[in-house]
Amino acid sequence: MDPDSELLLRLRSGDERAFVSLVERYHEPMLRLAASFVPSAVAEEVVQDTWLAALRGMESFEGRSSLKTWLFRILVNRARSTGSKEQRSVPVADPEPAVDPTRFGGDGGWADPPEHWIEAAESRMEAGKLADRIRAWLGELPARQREVVLLRDVEGMSSEEVCAVLALTEGNQRVLLHRGRSRLRQLFEDEFREVQ
Amino acid sequence: MRLLHRLRNPGLVCQQAVELVTGYLEGSLSGRERRRFEAHLVGCPHCTEYLAQMRETIRLTGRLEPEDLTPQMREEFTDLYRRWRSEQQ
Numbered sequence: 130m131d132p133d134s135e136l137l138l139r140l141r142s143g144d145e146r147a148f149v150s151l152v153e154r155y156h157e158p159m160l161r162l163a164a165s166f167v168p169s170a171v172a173e174e175v176v177q178d179t180w181l182a183a184l185r186g187m188e189s190f191e192g193r194s195s196l197k198t199w200l201f202r203i204l205v206n207r208a209r210s211t212g213s214k215e216q217r218s219v220p221v222a223d224p225e226p227a228v229d230p231t232r233f234g235g236d237g238g239w240a241d242p243p244e245h246w247i248e249a250a251e252s253r254m255e256a257g258k259l260a261d262r263i264r265a266w267l268g269e270l271p272a273r274q275r276e277v278v279l280l281r282d283v284e285g286m287s288s289e290e291v292c293a294v295l296a297l298t299e300g301n302q303r304v305l306l307h308r309g310r311s312r313l314r315q316l317f318e319d320e321f322r323e324v325q
Numbered sequence: 326m327r328l329l330h331r332l333r334n335p336g337l338v339c340q341q342a343v344e345l346v347t348g349y350l351e352g353s354l355s356g357r358e359r360r361r362f363e364a365h366l367v368g369c370p371h372c373t374e375y376l377a378q379m380r381e382t383i384r385l386t387g388r389l390e391p392e393d394l395t396p397q398m399r400e401e402f403t404d405l406y407r408r409w410r411s412e413q414q
Contacts, residue, residue, distance in 0.1 A: 148406040149399055156398070157391040180402070184409040227343045228375075237338025242371035247381045260389055267386075282386040288351065307347035314375075314382040 133196040140187055152180065155197070159204050161264075162279055165272040166208035175211055179204045194293065201280065201294045227311035244322030253321060266316045274309030281306055337365040342372045346379050 139147035159179060163172035182203050190199060234240040250259065267275055267283075280291045292302050337345070342365045348354045349362050366373050394402070 143410055145403050145406045145410075149394075149402055152402045153394050153399075154391060156394060156402075180405065181409075184406065226340075227346070228340070230340070233338075233340045237340040239339045239371045243375045243378055245374060247377060250381070250385060259385070263386055263389060278386065282383050283389050285387065303347060303351060303353060306351075307344075310347060310379060310382055310386075311343075313386060314378050317382055317385070318378065 134192065136196065137187070137190065137192070148184075151196075155200055156180075158279065158284055159201070161267070162201065162276060163204060163208050165275050165279075166205070167211050171211060172208075175208050176204065178207050182207065195290070197284070198286070198290045198294055201284075201286075205294055205296075225308050227307065228315070244318055246318050246321035246323070249321040249323065250317060262320070263313075266313055269316075270309050270312055274305050274312065277302055277305040278309035278313070282310070337361050339365075339369060339372050342366075342369070343375055346376055349376075350379065350383075 136147055136151065140151070156176065159176045160172055163175045163179075166172075167175055179200065183200055186203070190196070194202070232239065232241040254262070267278065270278065276295055277291060277297070280286045280294060281288065286294070288299060288302055288306075291297065292299055295302070297305070342362060345354060345358065345362050349359065354362065366376065
């Protein structure tokens with residue numbers, strides 16, 4: 130039996146520890162995602178509503194998507210209907226280069242090449258502090274990029290699942306992922322490059 | 326011959342290559358795009374470094390763990406579940 134079906138069975142049969150462990154696993158990721166749709170004061174409420182809706186919908190959940198995709202879809206629908214905190218119609222087609230164009234010369238080659246930082250991230254910063262820093266950086270991403278990066282890279286969802294949760298086309302999902310990851314890479318470089 | 330080859334198969338410049346990284350990692354480039362990208366990497370240590378940094382960015386971001394629930398929240402959710410169960414019966 131796959132983990133989702135097993136968990137569902139336990140939830141339906143009254144195992145409250147199964148529910149608490151589900152909340153434990155998804156509450157914070159859902160809060161973080163909700164906060165990109167609504168003000169953070171409201172995000173908590175949206176997530177609580179989502180848990181209620183999930184409990185009420187548990188019996189009718191048919192397992193056509195994973196439990197996780199199903200939960201995040203409920204969340205996104207609730208957050209969207211609660212109201213957006215910002216203009217969300219920013220077209221994906223707006224150009225946003227992965228790297229600051231001034232770092233390239235006239236021939237399109239690197240003039241100011243990427244500074245090496247890969248080992249420095251983990252050797253110069255303690256794991257907990259690094260995690261806090263990455264959380265803060267995620268918070269700085271534009272909302273739509275943040276949503277995609279959270280679901281793809283933090284939650285480990287497939288691109289198909291993310292498209293279903295956020296109602297995005299495959300192409301737009303990829304553009305947002307590209308921009309979000311590119312910004313994060315730049316933030317790592319700014320923080321950890323050897324030459325400051 | 327060399328010129329003809331370049332005309333048929335123009336190389337990427339770095340500024341173009343960095344825009345293909347996500348498509349490359351997602352496996353969504355066409356065969357031709359992928360070959361051009363890989364051919365560029367062979368001759369470009371900076372873009373090779375850039376690709377490695379993007380992979381590292383993804384790896385480090387993927388290590389974030391949800392923070393623990395506070396005991397109070399754990400209690401609240403246990404109550405929520407019990408209420409739901411009692412509604413069911």
